[in-house]
Amino acid sequence: NAGVTQTPKFRVLKTGQSMTLLCAQDMNHEYMYWYRQDPGMGLRLIHYSVGEGTTAKGEVPDGYNVSRLKKQNFLLGLESAAPSQTSVYFCASNRQVQNEKLFFGSGTQLSVL
Amino acid sequence: LAKTTQPISMDSYEGQEVNITCSHNNIATNDYITWYQQFPSQGPRFIIQGYKTKVTNEVASLFIPADRKSSTLSLPRVSLSDTAVYYCLVVSRGGGNKLTFGTGTQLKVEL
Numbered sequence: 001n002a003g004v005t006q007t008p009k010f011r012v013l014k015t016g017q018s019m020t021l022l023c024a025q026d027m028n029h030e031y032m033y034w035y036r037q038d039p040g041m042g043l044r045l046i047h048y049s050v051g052e053g054t055t056a057k058g059e060v061p062d063g064y065n066v067s068r069l070k071k072q073n074f075l076l077g078l079e080s081a082a083p084s085q086t087s088v089y090f091c092a093s094n095r096q097v098q099n100e101k102l103f104f105g106s107g108t109q110l111s112v113l
Numbered sequence: 114l115a116k117t118t119q120p121i122s123m124d125s126y127e128g129q130e131v132n133i134t135c136s137h138n139n140i141a142t143n144d145y146i147t148w149y150q151q152f153p154s155q156g157p158r159f160i161i162q163g164y165k166t167k168v169t170n171e172v173a174s175l176f177i178p179a180d181r182k183s184s185t186l187s188l189p190r191v192s193l194s195d196t197a198v199y200y201c202l203v204v205s206r207g208g209g210n211k212l213t214f215g216t217g218t219q220l221k222v223e224l
Contacts, residue, residue: 004156042200042214042216042217043200044214045212059213090156092156092157101147102157102159104155104157107154
């Protein structure tokens with residue numbers, strides 16, 4: 001099993017460009033999450049999904065959109081990238097039970113110039 | 114959501130036992146305490162979870178007093194490879210999926 005796979009691993013954007021980060025999990029997990037991590041800030045939840053076709057806002061949702069068209073995939077979109085979105089992005093997933101442990105991907109390093 | 118407080122950083126030497134304490138004063142009855150470990154350039158990894166008293170696995174032990182307002186992650190005989198950031202989370206069994214991480218504790222292990 002691959003677990004949680006994120007693509008791409010690295011990306012450089014210019015201000016105003018758009019892009020989509022893909023997260024795929026092969027564990028049949030119901031819940032999926034997108035976090036961002038900035039130096040000294042820990043991880044902050046951007047958006048999450050409790051099942052196929054559903055999404056919800058986390059702590060820092062502004063400037064991002066998400067979609068969960070298939071159970072195994074959770075997409076994070078930046079419509080108009082800003083330098084403040086330079087960060088490391090992590091995707092995670094877990095099963096339906098609320099306190100099940102999270103499985104994380106290896107992250108995407110995004111730089112917006 | 115229960116807020117957690119833990120030290121920003123800790124230093125230790127190889128072979129020592131390390132205890133990292135997390136405060137969660139407003140923990141609810143249905144909440145569990147969970148710890149994650151994160152190495153540089155990697156996503157966090159689940160270490161241990163508990164509800165009360167003591168839990169032990171092959172990696173660590175988790176001590177939770179009767180009032181559950183704090184918890185202590187204990188790493189026995191640390192090595193250089195235990196250098197990482199450790200996060201304490203309070204997770205509700207009752208609902209809500211805003212699993213939020215704080216800034217964690219940066220543990221540095223030296224020779």
